[in-house]
Every structure is written in structure tokens, then in C-alpha cells.
Amino acid sequence: MRIRTRLALLALTFLTALPAARADEGMWLPLLLKQLNEADMQKKGLKLTAEQIYSINQGSLKDAIVQFGGGCTGEIISDQGLLLTNHHCGYSQIQSHSSVEKDYLTNGYWAMDRSQELPNPGLTATFIVRMEDVSSQVLAGVPTTGIVEAEREKLVQANGQRVAHAAVQGTGYQAFVRPMFNGNEYYLFVTEVFQDIRLVGAPPSSIGKFGGDTDNWAWPRHTGDFSIFRIYAGPDNKPAPYSPDNKPFKPRHHLPISLGGVQPGDFTMVFGFPGRTNEYLTSWGVEETYAVSNPAKINVRDAKLRVLDADMKASDKVRIQYAAKYASIANYWKKWIGENRGLKKLDAVRVKQQQEQVFQQWAESGDAARRAAFATLLPDLKRNYATARDYTLARDYVTEAALGVELMAYANSLLPLLELADNKVPAAELAAAAEKTRKGSVGFFRNYSAHTDQKVAAQLLPLYAAGTPAALLPAYVKTLQGQYTGPGGWTAYAAQLYGKSKLTTQESAFAVLDEVAKGNVQTLRQDPAVLLAQAIIGNYRTVILPTYTAATDNIALLQRTYVAGLRLQQPERKFYPDANSTLRLAYGQVAGYEPADGTKYDFYTTLDGIMEKADPTNPEFEVPARLAELYKNKDFGPYAYKGTVPVAFIATNHTTGGNSGSPVINGRGELIGTNFDRNWEGTMSDIMFDPDRVRNITLDVRYMLFVVDKFAGAGHLVKEMTLVGSANDTAPASNGKKLEKVKVKRKPAKEKA
Structure with a gap:
């Protein structure tokens, strides 16, 4: 009787924690709105049909939505290709046109006619032409058992590439395939990518960034966070590289703008390209995020932001150079702080544990097939998270602290040149690689201050050395720890590093690259920044990455099975796939x-x-x-x-x-x-x-x-x-x-x- 009562209570707890349809939760695939959401949306105030939102046969709302660059969304607001997005999404483009003399970041910019609209090389606007469930094609010939995750992924990738290629062959479109539900399903996305995107208008930062970091992730908010661009196309209204002869793009649909305002209870919908969520993460994944990764990354970014803030306030040149970098670093630093507060408030680890207890009972109480598929799943996940824990922390300190030093990141980008030389490639190939690297370095040095970066290194390198589990720290760095002891030890090391490295200025770095192009790699090989980067990255590749990859591959496989199990366990629940930068x-x-x-x-x-x-x-x-x-x-x-x-x-x-x-x-x-933005109290919504x-x-x-x-x-x-x-x-x-x-x-x- 006690056992049955306990299971009943657990089931009740599970149903309370995971209702069949949680109000307003979900990032839904537009293709499936008719099937899953249309009735509910109309009940809540939608006056449109699913076909008017997503259609491949006629203009619909989706035809006014673009992925702006690689990480934001934009919307078309005129029949002449006018594109609206956030100020912080257009920030790097605004910065690229700014200088101390023409400070568009501070003063704003407005094109008063088409001739003043500014081109942005490399910026794209991507429309979704159509999407399709291609799970059967992608999973064809892929074994369901007896295959390691890395090999399965190779097969899936190869199948996905064939499907994508076939979908756009003979057209001007592009295509890609993305996994849904942790790889239980796969969807094809056919896209049209425009390359000529011009800056039209941006308010001054005193409007576009009003409230700054103080108000970031906060409510109430008073930020005029917008910028305006325009999409240009060739004479056939199709994507074309930048040309002064291009014409404003004519969209299939643009959004009319309502002056009617909003009231509490009004229906709203957000259409865009959300980046990444982990709503089906287990308790061990949540605990790793909450107790391991987030605290380490917050600590490192906090130290870096303090250095950048002081130097940006002291120099207009540094302020402009680091404006976009600072905003990017600060954004997730504050987000992670809010996320941890939210996870604590929701007691997220305990809630997930309760859900897992009920799942385990369901798995063990089923037939032989269910027990075989799911009964050992959660214990296996727990074991793999335990294996990965120290390696995850070490990886975080490499990416956030070691490579958070720009000199280290730049030196790391040059290591492939040494690998080419060691592999004795033809001289012409090495010279071409050096020249390509040289051209790519121009942008780096335009927005780089060695003086500021040296201060960052003095703060971040000791955090890297102290935070990395000792068994996973490179011997080279352990030696430095012994040589540079005391309160000012790492500051002294940073001074020596930046004083001797030839990679801290464009002139001296390009001289090194010119020598590499001639086949002389010794100066690059012996540079102290390269030696440190080689030690850290070499150790990462040989000591950290193999175990980390094996454990996370196992977690990915097990997580896919867990999500499949959840969908079997709760057949009445409407599930949505985690965000993965798809519409x-x-x-x-x-x-x-x-x-x-x-x-x-x-x-x-x-x-x-x-x-x-x-x-x-x-x-x-x-x-x-x-x-x-x-x-x-x-x-x-x-x-x-x-x-x-x-x-x-x-x-x-x-x-x-x-x-x-x-x-x-x-x-x-x-x-x-x-x-x-989101409110700070709600940033845990990526997980719960x-x-x-x-x-x-x-x-x-x-x-x-x-x-x-x-x-x-x-x-x-x-x-x-x-x-x-x-x-x-x-x-x-x-x-x-x-x-x-x-x-x-x-x-x-x-x-x-």
C-alpha cells in the first residue's frame, strides 16, 4: 500500500510540474501550426489562419521575417525592402562605420536619401522559402543501436547534405537540415539569402542603449533598441552581391504597423529565429549549468568587463574599438546571473528530479521492450555527467579565460600555419595561407588595443590557472605558476608576454606573416604568445577534448532516447522542439x-x-x-x-x-x-x-x-x-x-x- 501511495504521489507531482499545455510556453514550428496550435491561438485572439502565417503558395507572415546576420531576427516593414531590427543587432555594423570623427555610435546615423545608405560587407538577410519534415530520408540506413554517436552523426550529416542539395539543385536557393527533439526528427529549410544589406538609420546610443548595462535584462525598460536597414537585390529581385546598380528588394509580404497600442490580455505572437534552449534537460544537466558552468563563466567575464569598462571610459578610441565586444560579453554575463537566480527560485534541480522519478517508474513498469529501451537510461545519464564534470569546467576555462585574452585567440588562429609547415606542404600553399591570414587580420587589429588586452591577460590567466582542475592544466602553465608567484606575479608575466611578442601590433605581426609566406616559420614558432597558445590548445585537444567529447556524445545519445521516452510517456502533451536558430x-x-x-x-x-x-x-x-x-x-x-x-x-x-x-x-x-530582451527573473526560460x-x-x-x-x-x-x-x-x-x-x-x- 505504501509503495502504491508513493507512486501515486509522484505521478501527481509530475503532472503538476509538467502540465499537458503550459500557458504561453513553446517555440513552435510554423509548418505545424495548423495541426498543433491554430485552434488554441484563435481562442486566445488570433484573427488569422495558420495558412496566413506560414504558406509556400502565397505571401504570408513568414515572408516578412528574416534571419539578420547570424544571430538576430529582422522584419520587413515596407514594400521597398526596409528592414527593422534591434539597435544591438545592428551595433557591429554601426560601429564599423564609426570613427572618432564620425561617431555614429554616439550620435546616430540617418540616411536622408538612398545614396546615403551604407553597405555592410558580409551582412546577410535570410528568408525561409519553405520547410519540410525529412526525417525518413535523413535517418535512412542509420542504425538505431550498436553505433557510437560520432559515427551516427556522420551518417546523419551525409544524408542531410544530400537531401539539402537535392532540394535546391537548379535553383538560386540554399538549404540546410536541422535536428529536432534531440535528433529524433529532422527538418529541411530552404532559404533565400540576400547579401546587399545597407544601413539606413540608427538612433544615438543615448536612445538605442538607454539604460546600458544597468537596465539590461531588466524591467521596467526605456530603451529605444532599434535600427533600420534595407535589403537590395539585383534587377530580377533576386540576391546579388553589393552593386551600386542594385535596387531595393520587393518582398512577397511586409508587415503593416498598428498605431492601436496594446492592453492587458491582448494576443501577441513573436516570429523569429530563437537560438538555443534546453527545455528537456535532466537534473544533472541543470545542476551542471547552475553549479559548474555558469559560476565559472560569470566570474571570468566579470573580471574582463571591469578592465574593459575602465579603459573604454579613459579613451574614445578604445570605447569605439571595444563597444560591440563589451556589449556582447556583458549580455550573457548578466543573463547567466539571472538564469541562476531563476533556477534557484524555481528549485529547478529538485523539480527535474521529481519528473525523473516518475519517468523511471514508468520505464520499469512497462513491458520488456520499454524496460530495455528506458530502464537504464537515467542512471547512464547520471554516470556520464559525472565523467564530464571536470572536463566541462576545464573546457569553459579554455574558452572563456584563456581564449578570452585576445592575444591568445589571435595566436591560436595562427597555429594552422605551423601545422602546414610541419606537414611540409608546397611553398605556394603555405604562402597562400599566410596571405589569407594576413588579410583576415586587418579587422582584428582595427578593433584591438594591446594595452587593454595586456590588462585583461593579467586578470584572466590566473583565473584560468586556478579554476582549471589541476590534473587538466598544461605543464607549461603549471611552470608559469611556479615562476610568477605572489600578488603581482601574473601582472609581471603579462608585461613580459606583451613586451616580447611580435603579435601585438599589426606592423610586427604582418612582418612575421611575411616571413611565413617566404617559408620562414621560426619567428612565429618561437613567439611567446604562440608558445602559450600551443601549450593551452595542445593540452585541450589531447587531454580535455577526448574525454569531454566521449562523455557528451554519450549524453547526446541518451538525451535523444530520453526525449523520445517522454513523448511516449505523455502522448496527450503537445511537445515543441528546442530552439536551434530555425524559424x-x-x-x-x-x-x-x-x-x-x-x-x-x-x-x-x-x-x-x-x-x-x-x-x-x-x-x-x-x-x-x-x-x-x-x-x-x-x-x-x-x-x-x-x-x-x-x-x-x-x-x-x-x-x-x-x-x-x-x-x-x-x-x-x-x-x-x-x-x-527578456526580464531578468525570466532568463531561466531557456531551461525551465x-x-x-x-x-x-x-x-x-x-x-x-x-x-x-x-x-x-x-x-x-x-x-x-x-x-x-x-x-x-x-x-x-x-x-x-x-x-x-x-x-x-x-x-x-x-x-x-
């Missing part, structure tokens, strides 16, 4: 939240809040004089609502990295904002979703329009857009009042927002 749709509703006892957040912010936060002594909270003037004069144009302008709002959509820049769309398929605490943060589209039109004077861009609204539209204002009614002479919306 997904999330949906939810506008809502505030209560992050802690006695604290309650409303769902929106306004321009009033910007002026309340304004602090001319703090660069993160500077307000441009023009913005202050517009506010003082209440000069808000058609975006005015009772003395203010909405800036941002929050909703319950499930998002992650890669969703930056994603359109936030209402139930009628109209753009109401641009996703740019909590509908009460997880919120995505959205730039209200009306603030974007106000900045473009009234602040920047770029009203010609607004004229390109399709604005929809009616004289009766209302939206929130300060103190919870409704916004005043405004007359908008635009195409009317079918119904009120």
Missing part, C-alpha cells in the same frame, strides 16, 4: 507580473519614465537634447497620447537569444513592436519556463516611429511604411490612464486593438 513562432498575451513579494510591475513604460531616469552625469542615462526638447514641448506628432509616448511593453511570449529583433505581432498580423515570471520585453512600435519621424526628421522612412489605425484607438499612458484619442489618416484597421 519559430511563440504566442502569449500582454501582461504585467509580480517578481517578488510586495513588488508588482505594470505592462508598459512611457517617455515620462525616460525623463525620470535622466542623469547627465551617467552615460547610461543621458538624454539627447533634442529628445528633451520634444518632451518639454509635447511635440509628439501623431504618436502623441495625453502628454506622452509609449516606449515598451511586456508579454508572456517564450523567447531566447536570436529572438532579438523579432517582430511582435497582434492577432491581425500587424506589427505592434520589436522584441529586444514559468508563465508567472517569464516576460519578453518589446519596443513599442510607436516609440520607434516617433524617434524616426520627430527626433531624427526622417519622416520619408515612415511614409514608406503601411500604418494602420483608427481615430478611436487607445493605448496606455502614465499613471494607468488611457491614451488620448488621435486622428490618424492612414488605412483603417479592421477592428480595435
Whole structure:
């Protein structure tokens, strides 16, 4: 009786922890919306059909969504290829056009005609043409048992490449195959990739980064986080390399922009390219993240950020050189801190353990086939995570601390030249490789300060040496530990390293590469930075990587079986695959939240809040004089609502990295904002979703329009857009009042927002 009672309680706990459909959770494949989500979405306020969201036969919402570069999302907002994304997504492009004399990061940039739109070599915008379940083709001939994970992956990759190649043969499209549900299914994505993407407009950092690192991952938020680009195409409206003769791209669909605003409970959906989630991670995976990886990476990045911050404040040149790097480093540093807080708040390890207890009971209580497939699964996962633990930590210290020193990363990039020389390749091949490396180094040195990097090395190298498990530390570094002891030991070593290395300036590094091109590699081989990089990377490849790879390959195989088991165990549950930078749709509703006892957040912010936060002594909270003037004069144009302008709002959509820049769309398929962040209390949603605490943060589209039109004077861009609204539209204002009614002479919306 006690046993049956205990199992019943565990089952009840499991059902409580993992309901069949958790409100607003999920990053859904657009291809499957009709089957899985359409009815639920329409019940919550969607006025469209699944076909109007994703279609391969007619223009649909998907045709207005692009993957911007390699890690963000953008949306098409005019029939002339105008592309809206986040300021932080376009930051590196804005930086690349900036200098001390033309500081577009600080002052912003606006092209007042097409001739002023700036090209960005290497930047792409990728549309999804169609997607297809190709699991049967990819898994054809792949054994289900008796094969190691690495060999299985080779077969899967080869099959996937054949499927992708066949899908686009004779077309101008590209294609790739991605695994879903940890490799239980595979999907083909056919894409159209545009290469001529030009910068059109960006607000000054005092708007685009308002609040800086203080407000990052936080709510309430007042950041005008947007930038505008334009896609150009060849004469046939197809992708083409940059040419002054290219024309603005004509999309199959662009998003109309709603001026109607939002209210609590309004339906919202986010369409974009979320990067990576691990929703089906086991308790051992969560514990490794929470107790091993995140603390180590937070500690290393904290040290690096302190050095960069001080040097950037002391030099405008360094500030511009390191602006994008600093933002990238700080972003995940703060995210990991919030993620750990959230996992602790949810008691995530214990919750996962409860789920695993019920899964184990299900596995053991089944027939012989179920027991054979799943009964030993969780113990095997536990053992492999234990094996991998020290190696995972050592790997984190290599990637974050050792290679977090730019000189080490650069020296590492030169090691293949020595390998070519050691393999005695023909002289012409070595010379060509050296020349290619030389050309690739120009960008590195343009944004590099050896003086700053030396300070970083003095902080990060001792963290690498102390944090790496002793048995996994290179002998070369152990020797350095013995030579450079005491409080200033590593500082002294860094001074010697940077004083003797010839890789710290472009001139001397290029001289070394010129010698390599002539076949003389001794200067490169004997450089102290190369010696250190060789020791660290060589040790990583021979000592750390084999065991780490074997354990993580086993974990990948077991995790795939675990996810398959979960889907068998819970046949009524709607499962969604983890994010993997493929096109997904999330949906939810506008809502505030209560992050802690006695604290309650409303769902929106306004321009009033910007002026309340304004602090001319703090660069993160500077307000441009023009913005202050517009506010003082209440000069808000058609975006005015009772003395203010909405800036941002929050909703319950499930998002992650890669969703930056994603359109936030209402139930009628109209753009109401641009996703740019999550709340700090909700960053654990990559691992565990909590509908009460997880919120995505959205730039209200009306603030974007106000900045473009009234602040920047770029009203010609607004004229390109399709604005929809009616004289009766209302939206929130300060103190919870409704916004005043405004007359908008635009195409009317079918119904009120």
C-alpha cells in the first residue's frame, strides 16, 4: 500500500510540474501550426489562419521575417525592402562605420536619401522559402543501436547534405537540415539569402542603449533598441552581391504597423529565429549549468568587463574599438546571473528530479521492450555527467579565460600555419595561407588595443590557472605558476608576454606573416604568445577534448532516447522542439507580473519614465537634447497620447537569444513592436519556463516611429511604411490612464486593438 501511495504521489507531482499545455510556453514550428496550435491561438485572439502565417503558395507572415546576420531576427516593414531590427543587432555594423570623427555610435546615423545608405560587407538577410519534415530520408540506413554517436552523426550529416542539395539543385536557393527533439526528427529549410544589406538609420546610443548595462535584462525598460536597414537585390529581385546598380528588394509580404497600442490580455505572437534552449534537460544537466558552468563563466567575464569598462571610459578610441565586444560579453554575463537566480527560485534541480522519478517508474513498469529501451537510461545519464564534470569546467576555462585574452585567440588562429609547415606542404600553399591570414587580420587589429588586452591577460590567466582542475592544466602553465608567484606575479608575466611578442601590433605581426609566406616559420614558432597558445590548445585537444567529447556524445545519445521516452510517456502533451536558430513562432498575451513579494510591475513604460531616469552625469542615462526638447514641448506628432509616448511593453511570449529583433505581432498580423530582451527573473526560460515570471520585453512600435519621424526628421522612412489605425484607438499612458484619442489618416484597421 505504501509503495502504491508513493507512486501515486509522484505521478501527481509530475503532472503538476509538467502540465499537458503550459500557458504561453513553446517555440513552435510554423509548418505545424495548423495541426498543433491554430485552434488554441484563435481562442486566445488570433484573427488569422495558420495558412496566413506560414504558406509556400502565397505571401504570408513568414515572408516578412528574416534571419539578420547570424544571430538576430529582422522584419520587413515596407514594400521597398526596409528592414527593422534591434539597435544591438545592428551595433557591429554601426560601429564599423564609426570613427572618432564620425561617431555614429554616439550620435546616430540617418540616411536622408538612398545614396546615403551604407553597405555592410558580409551582412546577410535570410528568408525561409519553405520547410519540410525529412526525417525518413535523413535517418535512412542509420542504425538505431550498436553505433557510437560520432559515427551516427556522420551518417546523419551525409544524408542531410544530400537531401539539402537535392532540394535546391537548379535553383538560386540554399538549404540546410536541422535536428529536432534531440535528433529524433529532422527538418529541411530552404532559404533565400540576400547579401546587399545597407544601413539606413540608427538612433544615438543615448536612445538605442538607454539604460546600458544597468537596465539590461531588466524591467521596467526605456530603451529605444532599434535600427533600420534595407535589403537590395539585383534587377530580377533576386540576391546579388553589393552593386551600386542594385535596387531595393520587393518582398512577397511586409508587415503593416498598428498605431492601436496594446492592453492587458491582448494576443501577441513573436516570429523569429530563437537560438538555443534546453527545455528537456535532466537534473544533472541543470545542476551542471547552475553549479559548474555558469559560476565559472560569470566570474571570468566579470573580471574582463571591469578592465574593459575602465579603459573604454579613459579613451574614445578604445570605447569605439571595444563597444560591440563589451556589449556582447556583458549580455550573457548578466543573463547567466539571472538564469541562476531563476533556477534557484524555481528549485529547478529538485523539480527535474521529481519528473525523473516518475519517468523511471514508468520505464520499469512497462513491458520488456520499454524496460530495455528506458530502464537504464537515467542512471547512464547520471554516470556520464559525472565523467564530464571536470572536463566541462576545464573546457569553459579554455574558452572563456584563456581564449578570452585576445592575444591568445589571435595566436591560436595562427597555429594552422605551423601545422602546414610541419606537414611540409608546397611553398605556394603555405604562402597562400599566410596571405589569407594576413588579410583576415586587418579587422582584428582595427578593433584591438594591446594595452587593454595586456590588462585583461593579467586578470584572466590566473583565473584560468586556478579554476582549471589541476590534473587538466598544461605543464607549461603549471611552470608559469611556479615562476610568477605572489600578488603581482601574473601582472609581471603579462608585461613580459606583451613586451616580447611580435603579435601585438599589426606592423610586427604582418612582418612575421611575411616571413611565413617566404617559408620562414621560426619567428612565429618561437613567439611567446604562440608558445602559450600551443601549450593551452595542445593540452585541450589531447587531454580535455577526448574525454569531454566521449562523455557528451554519450549524453547526446541518451538525451535523444530520453526525449523520445517522454513523448511516449505523455502522448496527450503537445511537445515543441528546442530552439536551434530555425524559424519559430511563440504566442502569449500582454501582461504585467509580480517578481517578488510586495513588488508588482505594470505592462508598459512611457517617455515620462525616460525623463525620470535622466542623469547627465551617467552615460547610461543621458538624454539627447533634442529628445528633451520634444518632451518639454509635447511635440509628439501623431504618436502623441495625453502628454506622452509609449516606449515598451511586456508579454508572456517564450523567447531566447536570436529572438532579438523579432517582430511582435497582434492577432491581425500587424506589427505592434520589436522584441529586444527578456526580464531578468525570466532568463531561466531557456531551461525551465514559468508563465508567472517569464516576460519578453518589446519596443513599442510607436516609440520607434516617433524617434524616426520627430527626433531624427526622417519622416520619408515612415511614409514608406503601411500604418494602420483608427481615430478611436487607445493605448496606455502614465499613471494607468488611457491614451488620448488621435486622428490618424492612414488605412483603417479592421477592428480595435
